[in-house]
Amino acid sequence: MIRFKKIVESSTYLDPFSEFSPREGIVEIRWDPLTYLTSRVVRIAPRKAPRFDYKEAISVSLAAKCPFCPENVEKMTARLPRDVFGSDRLEKDGVTIIPNLLTFDKYALVAILTPEHFVELSTLVEKQLIVKGIHALLDAFGMIRTHDRGVRYYSINCNFMPMAGSSILHSHLQGVVGKYPTNYLRLMLQGSKNFFRSKERLFWETLIEEERETRERFIGTVGRTHWYAPFAPRGNVDVGCIFEERSLFTIDDREWENFGSGLARVFSYLDQDHVSGFNLTIFSGSDQDKAFRVNARLVARRFLPPVNAADSNYFDKLHMEPTSLVSPENVAAELRTLWGT
Numbered sequence: 181m182i183r184f185k186k187i188v189e190s191s192t193y194l195d196p197f198s199e200f201s202p203r204e205g206i207v208e209i210r211w212d213p214l215t216y217l218t219s220r221v222v223r224i225a226p227r228k229a230p231r232f233d234y235k236e237a238i239s240v241s242l243a244a245k246c247p248f249c250p251e252n253v254e255k256m257t258a259r260l261p262r263d264v265f266g267s268d269r270l271e272k273d274g275v276t277i278i279p280n281l282l283t284f285d286k287y288a289l290v291a292i293l294t295p296e297h298f299v300e301l302s303t304l305v306e307k308q309l310i311v312k313g314i315h316a317l318l319d320a321f322g323m324i325r326t327h328d329r330g331v332r333y334y335s336i337n338c339n340f341m342p343m344a345g346s347s348i349l350h351s352h353l354q355g356v357v358g359k360y361p362t363n364y365l366r367l368m369l370q371g372s373k374n375f376f377r378s379k380e381r382l383f384w385e386t387l388i389e390e391e392r393e394t395r396e397r398f399i400g401t402v403g404r405t406h407w408y409a410p411f412a413p414r415g416n417v418d419v420g421c422i423f424e425e426r427s428l429f430t431i432d433d434r435e436w437e438n439f440g441s442g443l444a445r446v447f448s449y450l451d452q453d454h455v456s457g458f459n460l461t462i463f464s465g466s467d468q469d470k471a472f473r474v475n476a477r478l479v480a481r482r483f484l485p486p487v488n489a490a491d492s493n494y495f496d497k498l499h500m501e502p503t504s505l506v507s508p509e510n511v512a513a514e515l516r517t518l519w520g521t
Contacts, residue, residue, distance in 0.1 A: 181379055181386050184411050185211040208507075212412040214375070214383055215367040219412040219502040220495070226506065229485055231454045234349075237342060238298050241349040248292045248350035253278070257290075264327045265320065275316035285358035286331060287324050291317050293351045301340075301447040301456060304351070310338070311440035313353040314462075318428060324357050325429070333361045334428055334464045341457035343491070344481040365463050369472055376471035384422050384473035397512045400519030403438030407446075409508035409515070415479035416491055416504050417455065417511055419446050423474040428464040431474065439476070445518040450480055457481035 186208050195203040206223040247256035258279040259268035270277035274295070280288035291313040296303075304310055314336055321334055337354045339346040346352075361369060375383040388406045391398040399407040399419070406422045421442060425431045450458065459479045465472030482491055495501045 181381065182213045182390050184213055210412040213387070214371040215364070217367065217412065219414060219504065221413065221504050221507050224505050229454055229482055232343070232456055232483060234298065237349060242297060246297055246348065246350050248348060248352060249297050250295045253292070265323050270316065270320055272316040272319060273312045275313050277316055277320050280354060285356045287357035289317060289320055289355035291353040291355065293353065297350055299351050301451050305444040305447050308440055309351060310353070310443060311436050314436060317353060317355040320355065321357060321428065331357050331359055332466050333358055333365065335365070336428070336462040338458070338460040340460070341481070343457035343483045344459050368463065369465060369469060372471040382471060382473070384475065388422060397508045399512050399515045400521045402442045404435055405438045405442055407442050409512040410477070411508060413504040413508050414477065414502040415481070416506050417450070417480035418504065418508065419478045419511065419515070421476040425474050426465050426469050426472055427467050428462070428474060429467070446478060446515065449515050449518055455480045455482050
């Protein structure tokens with residue numbers, strides 16, 4: 181019922197690394213089965229980049245006075261409006277919620293995950309910092325929903341480390357709430373409705389079933405969270421997770437623990453590949469969006485040697501066409517070993 185469309189293009193060049201013998205360059209153009217957005221998988225021999233050395237970044241960020249470190253929070257971060265949140269800042273389980281100085285939407289929040297200035301992927305897992313941050317943001321979202329019935333769209337987001345676009349090294353999540361969906365969420369919501377009308381089935385349930393059956397890109401399940409490598413990736417190493425709920429507000433604590441367990445395995449995989457940065461978004465529909473399901477996307481981010489170039493370029497930024505040097509099928513096969521499937 182779901183069409184996984186792709187075409188393969190190729191050209192021949194004389195390879196300077198093999199005495200200029202002919203070599204075929206291959207790219208797969210893939211259509212996202214829900215949104216019909218295209219992305220490109222470039223076939224190239226995989227190379228493991230060296231681990232990024234954070235010593236200089238840590239030194240520079242401390243010298244500039246990190247606003248998220250405990251001694252600076254009171255003086256250097258904004259305060260919440262009391263009429264919405266009841267206090268200047270929210271605290272829960274070691275997480276501090278403050279306003280984002282970058283107003284991405286009507287409500288823009290930051291969850292400072294830990295007092296520690298710098299933590300690696302392994303610490304995110306050991307201390308369950310992502311899940312703790314999610315719980316703290318959900319409490320704040322609940323206050324917003326009570327105060328302002330006009331907002332409908334909620335997302336939880338993370339730029340982890342400078343290569344992922346984070347201007348602050350100190351680990352944090354971002355919550356975005358507003359009346360209007362982002363472009364990608366809008367396309368997912370509309371695609372889900374169209375599929376439901378035409379097929380009389382949920383796209384998200386059908387996707388899980390078909391991916392599980394083919395085993396090309398399905399990774400595994402933890403509780404009622406279903407993990408896979410999306411057919412049309414939005415970057416190098418793209419991992420998706422589908423929940424069985426429509427809205428962030430109906431996911432229970434156990435399922436967030438299951439999400440954290442799956443995320444820990446993904447982080448372990450990234451660490452093995454010397455990847456220390458990622459972008460993460462958890463997209464939510466509303467309670468009325470019957471055709472939609474909460475889903476998360478995580479894309480690995482890294483600096484490319486030897487000059488620490490960004491791994492996102494004009495294709496992504498100007499053509500709106502993500503590229504990946506890693507196939508989803510390989511990502512899923514390698515991650516399945518961490519699921520034991």
